[in-house]
Amino acid sequence: MTIAVVSPGAYSRRALALLPLGFLFLLALLPLGRLLLEGWDGVRLELFADDYLQGRLLWSLAQAAITCVLTAVIGVPLAWVLARLAFPGRALLLRLMLLPFVMPTLVAGLGVLTLFGPRGISGLNLQDTPWLLLYGNLFYNLPLVVRASVDGLLALPASRLLAARSLGASPWRAFWRIELPALMPWLSSSLCLVFLYCFSGFGLALLLGGQQWATIEVEIYTLVAYELNLADAGALALAAMLVSATAALFYAALEARMAVPAKTEPLALLKVNTLRRRVLLASALLVLLSITGAPLLALLARAATVEAQTWRLLLNEDTALALFNTLRFSLMALLLASLLGVLHALAARRSTLMRAAAFLPFVVSPVCVAFGLLLLYPGWTASLLLLVSAYALLAYPFIAKSLAAALDALPPNLPAAARTLGATPWRSFWRVSWPWLRPAFRRGLAFAAATTVGEFAVTLFLSRPEWLTLTTLIYQHLGRPGQANLDAALLLSVLLMLFALLAFAAIEWPEKNHAPDR
Amino acid sequence: MKPVRILTTVLLAFAACAAHAAELRVLTHSSFSLPKARLAAFEQQSGVKLSLIKGGDAGEMLNKLILTRANPIADVVYGVDNTLLAKASAAGVIAPYSGAALKHKARYALGEGVVSTDYGYVTLNYDKAWFAKNKLALPASLQDLTKPEYAKLLVVQNPSTSSPGYAFMLATIAGMGEAQAFDWWAKLRGNGVKVAKGWSEAYYTDFSRNGGERPLVVSYATSPAAEVFYSKDKISTAPTGNLFLKGGVFRQVEGVALVKGGKEGEAAAKFVEFMRSPEVQAELQTTMWMYPVVEGSTTAPVFAHAAEPGFAAEMAPATIAAKGGAWLKRWNKVVLR
The missing domain is CATH 3.40.190.10 (Periplasmic binding protein-like II)
Structure with a gap:
C-alpha cells in the first residue's frame, strides 16, 4: 500500500525527517553525550550493586507502572462517558482537564495539601504516605489518558459500532469487542507517556510522598546539580534511559502494528435520558472532580480568601512583564514545536524508530541535558534561543504523536484521488490531508501549549530577570517568607489557570465535538 | 505560506x-x-x-x-x-x-x-501561635528536640538539595562534633523529623504557620522580620520567632x-x-x-525584628570542602535510607 500524503518517495520522507532529527540530535542527544563523556573516566559498575540505588530504580519502575494501571482503569470508563454522552459544558470540561498540566509543582502540592494535608478540608491527613504520592501522579496524568481515550473513541467509525449493536451485541460486549480494540493505539500511546513522565518525574510525587520515596531521577539530579559527580550520574542516567527507551520502542512497535486507516463518521452523542446514563454521568463527573478538579478548586478557594487589596498589589510591572513573557515564549515555542511536530509526524509514517524518536525528549534525563547544554554551548546558555528551543523540545512530541495517530487513520484513497485528479503533492496535502489532520493538530497543540505555559523544566535552565514568566514569578514569591508572598503566589496561580484556559480555548475553540471536519 | x-x-x-x-x-x-x-x-x-x-x-x-x-x-x-x-x-x-x-x-x-x-544566619524558626496554643515550652537545646514531647515537630531541608539545609547540618557538626552530631541526627530521625527538598517546600507546605503541621522549621534569622514586612495588616510583632540553640545556628x-x-x-x-x-x-x-x-x-527599620544571635558555628571553608561530600553521604544514610 503506497500512500501519498505529501509525496511518495522514501527519499523525501528522509528529507522531512532531517529537521526534527537534527533538532533532537542538537538539543537532546549531543548534550547528553557531552555530559556522559565528561564523567566517563570515573564510571564504576559497582554502583549498581548498591541496595539503596537498586531500591530507587525498582521504586521508580513500580510507581510508574502502578500509575499506568490506575490511570487506565479509571481513565477509560471516564473517557467513554465523556465521548459518548451529551451534557452541557462537555466541551469546556475537556479543556479544563488540561489545567493540571499547567500548574507549577509546588502550587499543585499546596492544592493537594489543602485537601489531604495535616489541616486539610477533607479531614484526612495523607501527607507523607505513598497514597498521596499516587494521588499526585493521578492528578497530573489522568487527564492525558482520558483525553487520548476520548479522541480514540470519537475516531471509531459509527457504522462498525452500529453494526455490532444491530447484530445483538450488548453495549458492554460492543465495548469489549469493538470500542476497546479501536481505542488501544490511543490508549497505549498515552500510557507510554504516563510511564515516561512518572518514571523520570521528581516533582509533585516527592513533595507529597516525602523524601523516602525519591525516584531515580532525584538521585541523578542531586548527583549532577549539587555534587557534580558526573560519573555516577551518567551511569545511573544511562540505566534509567535504557528503561524508558525500551518503553518508547515497545510502544512504537505496538502502534505501528495497530495502525488501521479508517474513515471517521462521528457517532451522535447519547442523550442522558435514562437512569443508568444519569448515574454513569454523575459518577464519572464525581471521579473526575475528585481527582483532577479538587486540588485546583482547593487552590481557588484559598485564593478567594485573599483580600481584595492583595489583588491590587499584583497590578504592577512585574506581573505585566510575566504575563507578556509567558505569552511571548509560549507563542515562540509553539511555532517551533508545530513545525517540528508536523515534519516528525509525516516522516514517522512508515518507521517504527522514527515513532519512538518522538518520545526521545521524555526519555533523556532532563538534568543531564540541561547541564550538557551548558558544556556544549556555553556562549548560548543564557540566550532566549536555547530557552525557547528547550520548551519546544518538551512540547513538540505532543503534536507529533497526535498527528501520527491521525495520519494512521487517514484513508489512503483520499490524497491518492486528489493526486489522480492532477493536484500537486503540496496542493493535495493542503486541501485534502490537512483538513483531515487539523483537529488532531489542534489537540496536540493544546497539550503542547500546556507544557510550555507550565514550563516543566523551568528550574533546570539558566534564567534572566527580564525573562520573568508567571511560573518563575510564583516561585520567586514562594522563595520568601510572609503572608503577602503566599497570597501573591496563590493569586498568580489563578491568573496562570485563566491564561492557560484562554490559550486552550483559542487553540481548540472552533471545533464543536472533536469530530474531524468534513 | x-x-x-x-x-x-x-x-x-x-x-x-x-x-x-x-x-x-x-x-x-x-x-x-x-x-x-x-x-x-x-x-x-x-x-x-x-x-x-x-x-x-x-x-x-x-x-x-x-x-x-x-x-x-x-x-x-x-x-x-x-x-x-x-x-x-x-x-x-x-x-x-x-x-x-x-x-x-x-x-x-x-x-x-x-x-x-x-x-545571614541559618537557624530554627518557631510558630509563636502554635506553641502558645499547645502550651508547650520552647526547646532549650538541640538535645530537647530528640525528646518525645517534641516528636514530629521539626522540618529540615535535605542538605543535598538545599543550602540552608546544608548549613544547618554543618552547624550541628561544628557544634557537637561529627560523631555526636550524627548520633543526634539518628535520634532525630527516630523522633520523626521531616525532610523537605528545599526551603520553599519546608516553609510553605510543612511549617504550621502556612498550613503544615510542624511548628519548627530551619530558616533564617531574618525570616521573622520578613514575616512582618510582608504581612497584610501592618503588624508590629512577628508571628514567628528565632530559636537560637547552640549547635543550631550557622553564619x-x-x-x-x-x-x-x-x-x-x-x-x-x-x-x-x-x-x-x-x-x-x-x-x-x-x-x-x-x-x-x-x-x-x-539598618532597615524592619530589621528590629531580626536580632542577631550572639553566637554561631564556625567552620573553616577548607574543612567544609574536604569533608562536606562525605558528610552528605553519611547524613543521607543516617536520616533518609
Whole structure:
C-alpha cells in the first residue's frame, strides 16, 4: 500500500525527517553525550550493586507502572462517558482537564495539601504516605489518558459500532469487542507517556510522598546539580534511559502494528435520558472532580480568601512583564514545536524508530541535558534561543504523536484521488490531508501549549530577570517568607489557570465535538 | 505560506533574539534581588549593560560555573558563600581581586578572591501561635528536640538539595562534633523529623504557620522580620520567632567575585564595588533578607525584628570542602535510607 500524503518517495520522507532529527540530535542527544563523556573516566559498575540505588530504580519502575494501571482503569470508563454522552459544558470540561498540566509543582502540592494535608478540608491527613504520592501522579496524568481515550473513541467509525449493536451485541460486549480494540493505539500511546513522565518525574510525587520515596531521577539530579559527580550520574542516567527507551520502542512497535486507516463518521452523542446514563454521568463527573478538579478548586478557594487589596498589589510591572513573557515564549515555542511536530509526524509514517524518536525528549534525563547544554554551548546558555528551543523540545512530541495517530487513520484513497485528479503533492496535502489532520493538530497543540505555559523544566535552565514568566514569578514569591508572598503566589496561580484556559480555548475553540471536519 | 518560508522566518526571528551588544554577565543564585532603579543606575554610571543570569540554588549555580570554566558563562559571580568558597577556589573559577571594594571595613571577610557583601544566619524558626496554643515550652537545646514531647515537630531541608539545609547540618557538626552530631541526627530521625527538598517546600507546605503541621522549621534569622514586612495588616510583632540553640545556628557569609577568564574586567571590578556601596548595602536587607557586611551601613527599620544571635558555628571553608561530600553521604544514610 503506497500512500501519498505529501509525496511518495522514501527519499523525501528522509528529507522531512532531517529537521526534527537534527533538532533532537542538537538539543537532546549531543548534550547528553557531552555530559556522559565528561564523567566517563570515573564510571564504576559497582554502583549498581548498591541496595539503596537498586531500591530507587525498582521504586521508580513500580510507581510508574502502578500509575499506568490506575490511570487506565479509571481513565477509560471516564473517557467513554465523556465521548459518548451529551451534557452541557462537555466541551469546556475537556479543556479544563488540561489545567493540571499547567500548574507549577509546588502550587499543585499546596492544592493537594489543602485537601489531604495535616489541616486539610477533607479531614484526612495523607501527607507523607505513598497514597498521596499516587494521588499526585493521578492528578497530573489522568487527564492525558482520558483525553487520548476520548479522541480514540470519537475516531471509531459509527457504522462498525452500529453494526455490532444491530447484530445483538450488548453495549458492554460492543465495548469489549469493538470500542476497546479501536481505542488501544490511543490508549497505549498515552500510557507510554504516563510511564515516561512518572518514571523520570521528581516533582509533585516527592513533595507529597516525602523524601523516602525519591525516584531515580532525584538521585541523578542531586548527583549532577549539587555534587557534580558526573560519573555516577551518567551511569545511573544511562540505566534509567535504557528503561524508558525500551518503553518508547515497545510502544512504537505496538502502534505501528495497530495502525488501521479508517474513515471517521462521528457517532451522535447519547442523550442522558435514562437512569443508568444519569448515574454513569454523575459518577464519572464525581471521579473526575475528585481527582483532577479538587486540588485546583482547593487552590481557588484559598485564593478567594485573599483580600481584595492583595489583588491590587499584583497590578504592577512585574506581573505585566510575566504575563507578556509567558505569552511571548509560549507563542515562540509553539511555532517551533508545530513545525517540528508536523515534519516528525509525516516522516514517522512508515518507521517504527522514527515513532519512538518522538518520545526521545521524555526519555533523556532532563538534568543531564540541561547541564550538557551548558558544556556544549556555553556562549548560548543564557540566550532566549536555547530557552525557547528547550520548551519546544518538551512540547513538540505532543503534536507529533497526535498527528501520527491521525495520519494512521487517514484513508489512503483520499490524497491518492486528489493526486489522480492532477493536484500537486503540496496542493493535495493542503486541501485534502490537512483538513483531515487539523483537529488532531489542534489537540496536540493544546497539550503542547500546556507544557510550555507550565514550563516543566523551568528550574533546570539558566534564567534572566527580564525573562520573568508567571511560573518563575510564583516561585520567586514562594522563595520568601510572609503572608503577602503566599497570597501573591496563590493569586498568580489563578491568573496562570485563566491564561492557560484562554490559550486552550483559542487553540481548540472552533471545533464543536472533536469530530474531524468534513 | 510554504514550509521553507515559515522555517526561514522562525530562524530569522531567533537569530534576531540572539544578537546582543557588549555587556557584563553576572551569574547569581536564584535569590538575588535588587531594586531595578539601582541596577539601572549602575548601568548608567559604568556604561555597560548588565546581563543578570540566575543559575538556581547557590550550590547548583557554582557547579554550573565550574562545569563551564573552560568557557565561562559569566564575568562576575555573586552568591559564593563560606560553605562553597573552598570548592570554588579549588576548582579555579575565581580571579583575584584587589580593588577599592576592600577599603570598606567589613564585619566578616571571605578571602580567596571573594569579596564578602552580606551575611545571614541559618537557624530554627518557631510558630509563636502554635506553641502558645499547645502550651508547650520552647526547646532549650538541640538535645530537647530528640525528646518525645517534641516528636514530629521539626522540618529540615535535605542538605543535598538545599543550602540552608546544608548549613544547618554543618552547624550541628561544628557544634557537637561529627560523631555526636550524627548520633543526634539518628535520634532525630527516630523522633520523626521531616525532610523537605528545599526551603520553599519546608516553609510553605510543612511549617504550621502556612498550613503544615510542624511548628519548627530551619530558616533564617531574618525570616521573622520578613514575616512582618510582608504581612497584610501592618503588624508590629512577628508571628514567628528565632530559636537560637547552640549547635543550631550557622553564619553564612556571601560574596561577589571576578570569574577567571571572564571579559569586561573593568566593569566587573566596578560591579564588585557596587555590591559594597552604601546604597546596595542598605537595600539588600529587604530585597534579599541578609545583613549588610560593611560596617556603618544603614539598618532597615524592619530589621528590629531580626536580632542577631550572639553566637554561631564556625567552620573553616577548607574543612567544609574536604569533608562536606562525605558528610552528605553519611547524613543521607543516617536520616533518609
